Amino acid sequence: MTEPPGNLPSILHRLNVVGQSVVVAVSGGADSVAMLRALLAVQSECSLQLRVAHFNHGLRGAESDEDARWVADLCERLGVVCDLGVADHETLPQSTGSREGDARRLRYQFLERVATTNDCQSIAVAHTADDQAETVLHRILRGTGLTGLIGIPQVRRLDSGVNLVRPLLGLRRQSLRQWLREIGQDFREDSTNTDRDFTRNRIRHDLLPLLEEQFNPQVKSALCRLAEQAEQTQIVEDFAANELLQTATIDRTGTSWVLDCEPLTDCPVAMVRTCLRLVWTEMGWPQQKMSFQHYTRLQEAICDPMRRGEISLPYPVQARLTRRKRQQSLELRVESND
Incomplete structure (x- = not known):
């Protein structure tokens, strides 16, 4: 045969x-x-x-x-x-x-x-x-x-x-x-x-x-080589972003993730967006609703020390910037149905 x-x-x-x-x-x-x-x-x-x-x-x-x-x-x-x-x-x-x-x-x-x-x-x-x-x-x-x-x-x-x-x-x-x-x-x-x-x-x-x-x-x-190269680049970027995400994480529950904005402020914008994408992946939130513009909106808010309050995102994730004791944080949360 x-x-x-x-x-x-x-x-x-x-x-x-x-x-x-x-x-x-x-x-x-x-x-x-x-x-x-x-x-x-x-x-x-x-x-x-x-x-x-x-x-x-x-x-x-x-x-x-x-x-x-x-x-x-x-x-x-x-x-x-x-x-x-x-x-x-x-x-x-x-x-x-x-x-x-x-x-x-x-x-x-x-x-x-x-x-x-x-x-x-x-x-x-x-x-x-x-x-x-x-x-x-x-x-x-x-x-x-x-x-x-x-x-x-x-x-x-x-x-x-x-x-x-x-x-x-x-x-x-x-x-x-x-x-x-x-x-x-x-x-x-x-x-x-x-x-x-x-x-x-x-x-x-x-x-x-x-x-x-x-x-x-x-x-x-x-085109196939491009896909392979993009995959290898993404692996390296995800590895670095995971380490950064661990440093920036203040708290995490089954429905929320709170980030300290300071470690993210001086990072390349692409790295911050990758950290946010990893959060969506880890939490199992619907990524198809999140566009490049949504991730950019969050990244720009994180890097703006004067920014406060709600950030508009697709349902069901809510985002809010707060500042307590000189620490600016971003809370990402899905409201409970209870």
Whole structure:
């Protein structure tokens, strides 16, 4: 059998997946089918326990139902246990503002539920280097900061303790499809992947090919390198910001964090903003509501010795600057519902 592209055993060792029970998220598309076949090819060598999970979003009617049947049949032929989930859009309220966003949220909830129910340590999803390039470019177009340039992380720890891993993130989509052809493995095509109403599809099918043809044939590789460099820079900055945050912290509870402004006043503005972002992360506050302008507003208030009172922030976090005994402090708090 033709070997899968890339050095998958080495990747799995680096991701600490070797010897684990893994949920393999399979949509039926080329990337996820290639990931399943590749993991099966190294299953014995890497001591993997694999089970497939497929989530029927229900957004494409009969086509979605056929995808689910196709994945179930594939798993039966390959001898892999398959868990099927179905979205119930009628009874579950929207939270992201789009059906696609809600479907994605429900899918990850289903994957995590399958993993925890079956004592699996990791969930493998099939994002590729092409997905990384598209994500970084999409965020640049929307006006992202340094954190957004990191793009898709290769490993993310979920609240349940399960790791979400992306073993194909360094591989190109084209090489995966070529390998599937070599081994005679078919796959499903999602009709929405060519719908130009979606910004990501316009980036994939129109903008990136234009950039490759007229500006830089290696633009996808360049975007992936940018993501990697941004991640390494963020690691260093977070390490320094954590130390600064410990020095500046006066008090912390389950609903509040009080900072001494003095240690932060003479720091670079980017470092102060990173400290504030870490506070939101540690407290589990909704970061999607916090824009660059909100963090800048807080940073400027911290560095203004004459500033007092409330600082306007998105619900549910409240911010207040106070001064007692020559110490200026910033209190960040979420009011209790009691």
